[in-house]
Amino acid sequence: DTWRFGLEETEGSVQYEYAQAFKQLIEKKSDGDITVQILPYGVWGSSYSTLYDAIQNGSIPLSFGSGFLGGTVPESQLMSLNYVMPNDQLEATEILNSDAFMKSDAWQQSFRTRGLVPLAALPEGYQVWTANKAIHTPADMQGLQIRVMDNSLLRATYQAYGASPITIAYGELYSALQQGQAEGNIQPVWAHENMGFYEVQDYMIFAEQSQFIANLIANEDWYDGLSDDQRQLLDTTIHEMVKKGDEIQKQLNQDRLKTIEEKSDIKIIHLDQAQRDEFRKLAKPIRDDFVNLVGERGGKALDILLEQEKARGDKSDGDSQSS
Amino acid sequence: MLMGLGLIMLVLLLLGFPMMVPLAAGTLYMMFTGMTFFGPDQAVSWMISGVGSWVLAAVPMFIFAADILTKGHTANRLLDVVDAFTRHLRGGLPITTAASCALFGAVSGSTQATVVAMGGPMRPRLLKKGYSDDFTLALIINASDIALLIPPSIGFIIYGVAMQTSIGDLFLAGILPGLLILVLFAIYCWIDSRVKGIDPEPRASWGERARALKRVVLPMGFPLLVVGGIYGGFFSAVEASAVAVAYALLLEVVIYRQVSIRDLGSIALSTGLITAVVFILVAIGAAFSQALATAGVPNQILGPLIDSIGDNQFLALSLIAAAFFVGCMFVDPIVVILILVPIFKPLVQSAGLDPIHVGVIVTLQAAIGSATPPFGCDIFTAIAVFRRPYIDVIRGTPPFIAILLLATLILIAFPEISLLLPSLGGD
Amino acid sequence: MNSTSAKRDEQRSRGGFLGALLALDRLLGLLERVVIGGCILAMALLMSAHVVGNLLFSQGIAGTYEITEMLIVVITFVGVSYAARHARHISMSAIYDQLEGRARKALLIVISLGTALLMFYFCFKSFEYVVALHDRGRTSAALHIPFWMVYTALPIGFVLAGIQYVLTALRNMISPGVWRSLTEREGYDESVLDDAAAERAADTQP
Ligand code: NA
Numbered sequence: 034d035t036w037r038f039g040l041e042e043t044e045g046s047v048q049y050e051y052a053q054a055f056k057q058l059i060e061k062k063s064d065g066d067i068t069v070q071i072l073p074y075g076v077w078g079s080s081y082s083t084l085y086d087a088i089q090n091g092s093i094p095l096s097f098g099s100g101f102l103g104g105t106v107p108e109s110q111l112m113s114l115n116y117v118m119p120n121d122q123l124e125a126t127e128i129l130n131s132d133a134f135m136k137s138d139a140w141q142q143s144f145r146t147r148g149l150v151p152l153a154a155l156p157e158g159y160q161v162w163t164a165n166k167a168i169h170t171p172a173d174m175q176g177l178q179i180r181v182m183d184n185s186l187l188r189a190t191y192q193a194y195g196a197s198p199i200t201i202a203y204g205e206l207y208s209a210l211q212q213g214q215a216e217g218n219i220q221p222v223w224a225h226e227n228m229g230f231y232e233v234q235d236y237m238i239f240a241e242q243s244q245f246i247a248n249l250i251a252n253e254d255w256y257d258g259l260s261d262d263q264r265q266l267l268d269t270t271i272h273e274m275v276k277k278g279d280e281i282q283k284q285l286n287q288d289r290l291k292t293i294e295e296k297s298d299i300k301i302i303h304l305d306q307a308q309r310d311e312f313r314k315l316a317k318p319i320r321d322d323f324v325n326l327v328g329e330r331g332g333k334a335l336d337i338l339l340e341q342e343k344a345r346g347d348k349s350d351g352d353s354q355s356s
Numbered sequence: 357m358l359m360g361l362g363l364i365m366l367v368l369l370l371l372g373f374p375m376m377v378p379l380a381a382g383t384l385y386m387m388f389t390g391m392t393f394f395g396p397d398q399a400v401s402w403m404i405s406g407v408g409s410w411v412l413a414a415v416p417m418f419i420f421a422a423d424i425l426t427k428g429h430t431a432n433r434l435l436d437v438v439d440a441f442t443r444h445l446r447g448g449l450p451i452t453t454a455a456s457c458a459l460f461g462a463v464s465g466s467t468q469a470t471v472v473a474m475g476g477p478m479r480p481r482l483l484k485k486g487y488s489d490d491f492t493l494a495l496i497i498n499a500s501d502i503a504l505l506i507p508p509s510i511g512f513i514i515y516g517v518a519m520q521t522s523i524g525d526l527f528l529a530g531i532l533p534g535l536l537i538l539v540l541f542a543i544y545c546w547i548d549s550r551v552k553g554i555d556p557e558p559r560a561s562w563g564e565r566a567r568a569l570k571r572v573v574l575p576m577g578f579p580l581l582v583v584g585g586i587y588g589g590f591f592s593a594v595e596a597s598a599v600a601v602a603y604a605l606l607l608e609v610v611i612y613r614q615v616s617i618r619d620l621g622s623i624a625l626s627t628g629l630i631t632a633v634v635f636i637l638v639a640i641g642a643a644f645s646q647a648l649a650t651a652g653v654p655n656q657i658l659g660p661l662i663d664s665i666g667d668n669q670f671l672a673l674s675l676i677a678a679a680f681f682v683g684c685m686f687v688d689p690i691v692v693i694l695i696l697v698p699i700f701k702p703l704v705q706s707a708g709l710d711p712i713h714v715g716v717i718v719t720l721q722a723a724i725g726s727a728t729p730p731f732g733c734d735i736f737t738a739i740a741v742f743r744r745p746y747i748d749v750i751r752g753t754p755p756f757i758a759i760l761l762l763a764t765l766i767l768i769a770f771p772e773i774s775l776l777l778p779s780l781g782g783d
Numbered sequence: 784m785n786s787t788s789a790k791r792d793e794q795r796s797r798g799g800f801l802g803a804l805l806a807l808d809r810l811l812g813l814l815e816r817v818v819i820g821g822c823i824l825a826m827a828l829l830m831s832a833h834v835v836g837n838l839l840f841s842q843g844i845a846g847t848y849e850i851t852e853m854l855i856v857v858i859t860f861v862g863v864s865y866a867a868r869h870a871r872h873i874s875m876s877a878i879y880d881q882l883e884g885r886a887r888k889a890l891l892i893v894i895s896l897g898t899a900l901l902m903f904y905f906c907f908k909s910f911e912y913v914v915a916l917h918d919r920g921r922t923s924a925a926l927h928i929p930f931w932m933v934y935t936a937l938p939i940g941f942v943l944a945g946i947q948y949v950l951t952a953l954r955n956m957i958s959p960g961v962w963r964s965l966t967e968r969e970g971y972d973e974s975v976l977d978d979a980a981a982e983r984a985a986d987t988q989p
Pocket residue numbers: 460461462463464465466502503504505506507508509510
């Protein structure tokens with residue numbers, strides 16, 4: 034069999050490294066019965082909805098779907114809510130991939146009613162802010178024309194922080210930052226590096242408000258049609274990949290951050306817990322917006338996520354303060 | 357398989373089917389023969405995403421702005437001012453035509469609109485003066501291509517987005533090459549009318565020139581507004597196209613009162629028609645190129661070439677130029693830029709080329725290719741606008757294409773011509 | 784200018800089948816014109832307002848991007864039919880131009896019917912796609928507009944274009960002469976050339 038695996042990113046990305054490792058494991062374990070064909074961004078097309086069409090109609094049975102999946106699976110916007118995950122990246126990865134969350138009815142049905150199955154979550158690192166001024170508190174963000182995707186929840190989140198979110202096409206973003214049309218930007222570290230956005234920004238701010246999370250998803254008919262052996266092979270491999278994915282992500286973002294620091298004199302700011310709490314307070318009402326927008330099933334998934342954090346004793350500085 | 361694909365498309369094309377048919381047939385052929393694993397459902401998705409792109413909004417908007425100016429006073433004012441300064445030269449009338457196309461190109465973003473706006477009024481004057489229709493049509497088509505190099509330019513916007521490079525810098529980079537081509541065309545026009553023995557017209561008085569100049573003060577606000585607005589961070593290049601529409605409306609509806617609100621409906625309709633004719637090819641072209649990509653064809657053909665070139669800059673630029681030139685002979689430049697730029701991006705990086713310089717070369721090739729037989733889209737524009745047979749429209753093009761290829765060599769050999777202005781204007 | 788009035792005269796004088804076709808055709812043509820012209824105007828208005836909003840109030844119009852993209856899709860696919868009606872689709876006519884009389888007419892009928900076939904196929908495929916999108920419930924990210932509503936422009940545009948091409952073939956079968964579309968007779972424009980020649984001749988007269 035050939036398993037086609039669609040990526041939202043090009044070669045050298047987190048998704049690509051993950052897919053390579055996944056391919057090796059599957060092909061080795063299946064003794065060559067299964068070949069994994071990796072289809073990076075550009076090969077299947079250049080607009081994400083085309084990729085989601087291909088997963089939903091079965092021509093690409095296995096794929097990643099991240100922040101662009103919102104129109105296809107509204108509940109998936111849970112992943113772009115701010116301050117709902119633990120700060121620790123590995124811990125967030127483990128919670129998202131726990132059976133309690135991933136196999137929950139709420140999460141599974143969110144995808145299955147759209148002909149998809151969620152298999153895993155691959156966090157690709159913190160969403161990091163950049164700007165031409167230092168940002169420590171929401172006051173520093175007042176009126177900042179920060180670029181967000183044309184997405185109602187993200188817009189609401191940054192409006193809650195006091196910013197003036199602005200929509201700019203990805204392709205026009207570099208120019209817009211350079212000429213000052215946009216004054217700030219939100220991307221994972223690797224994207225800041227990859228697209229050279231850091232060249233035209235002065236500050237890089239780690240607020241740890243959210244990670245860039247890609248969902249590993251499968252076509253429902255394809256997944257349910259796998260033989261028991263094959264499904265077990267897939268499930269165990271994905272399970273093994275949880276930790277590996279975290280390592281890939283951390284390594285890649287670390288390397289890219291080093292490149293950014295070497296090539297520019299961008300100043301890096303890490304918000305401390307008190308500063309993060311100011312933003313956290315402002316972001317909290319957006320959780321209700323999320324539930325109003327996507328419905329109760331999404332709210333249920335959010336509750337499960339938050340419960341899991343609590344159950345783990347929560348090493349984060351979340352709602353149930355501890356450390 | 358590849359042979360069969362080429363054969364089917366060629367036959368349908370030569371029989372005279374609308375170009376969307378061979379493109380669609382090629383796409384479906386790849387799907388039904390299993391060259392790509394995608395089925396026809398995906399073709400629909402590709403078509404939609406091929407045109408459903410924010411960046412492409414610049415195309416109808418610049419055409420709309422240009423259509424408003426054509427209907428109104430601006431086009432004639434630009435013609436008059438160039439005419440006042442150049443008509444006494446030998447070859448003055450064709451030189452006026454070329455320079456007016458460049459000037460209108462600086463006001464509008466669209467070559468097609470330039471063919472209409474400048475070619476429309478100039479062609480009868482040229483014919484009357486005794487220039488042949490072959491020469492006249494070829495001159496109009498090729499001079500309109502200067503519009504693609506002089507900002508604002510749809511070609512640069514699409515390239516800038518596909519290459520992820522500064523559109524503002526590309527705009528600046530296109531100015532000198534555009535003027536270089538204008539000078540080369542003027543020299544050719546001078547020689548041509550000397551050979552044909554066509555006498556110049558009487559010189560315009562300085563008073564006449566001053567009056568003509570005064571009348572273009574407001575129209576010349578276009579390049580300032582568009583380029584300045586992008587450079588000042590007031591709006592993006594795509595948004596600039598809407599600003600151009602707003603300024604065109606201000607000029608023609610409010611200030612000159614040459615276009616009434618009621619006219620806007622019919623202008624919008626004709627803009628929509630041109631847009632649709634091009635965009636259905638962009639849509640089906642996107643499906644075709646995506647099917648081709650999943651079938652691995654571009655890599656089969658270009659991959660070994662790109663590998664063997666490595667970091668030889670001259671070879672790399674020549675290959676890029678050749679690929680875009682050939683591509684635009686067959687398909688609309690917008691489609692070609694969208695398809696080929698991602699394929700050549702790694703080569704640009706590995707050869708250490710300046711993406712701005714490459715952008716100028718690529719856009720120039722798009723301009724040349726689209727005025728080159730067999731299928732250059734400017735030819736079809738001219739056929740549609742002037743309602744002349746295909747053969748008549750292309751007969752006079754070879755000298756112009758030769759000049760443009762010469763310009764390409766000059767621009768490859770002297771990157772400074774492209775890079776001087778951006779280096780002055782940049783941060 | 785007088786071609787439209789001539790067209791109207793002709794429509795009045797012809798009854799029956801062709802008359803009914805022409806009436807239907809005019810109605811569809813009106814619909815296309817309103818949609819296409821309206822979309823261009825709406826796009827210009829929306830984008831300008833977005834820029835002004837950004838400049839004056841640091842606040843653009845939410846959803847400008849996705850609505851603009853939707854408008855382009857509608858223009859493109861409804862435009863397929865409108866362009867077919869006015870015989871404006873780009874084609875390579877070098878060989879066709881060489882043919883004359885019956886051969887030319889025959890080739891045009893083949894081209895029209897072949898193109899119609901493709902249009903109907905795309906209509907069918909895009910209809911399936913729209914149904915699938917409806918069932919999957921995909922919506923846009925900013926304004927949550929169901930995509931199937933917007934993309935209905937595809938099956939509609941393709942079916943209307945298919946009908947246009949069938950009508951063109953029919954017209955060529957019924958009426959004498961070569962017709963590039965239902966209402967447009969084929970011909971090149973020699974008038975500019977003739978005028979120029981006449982004016983030159985006049986200039987050289989004493
Ligand atoms: Na231009």
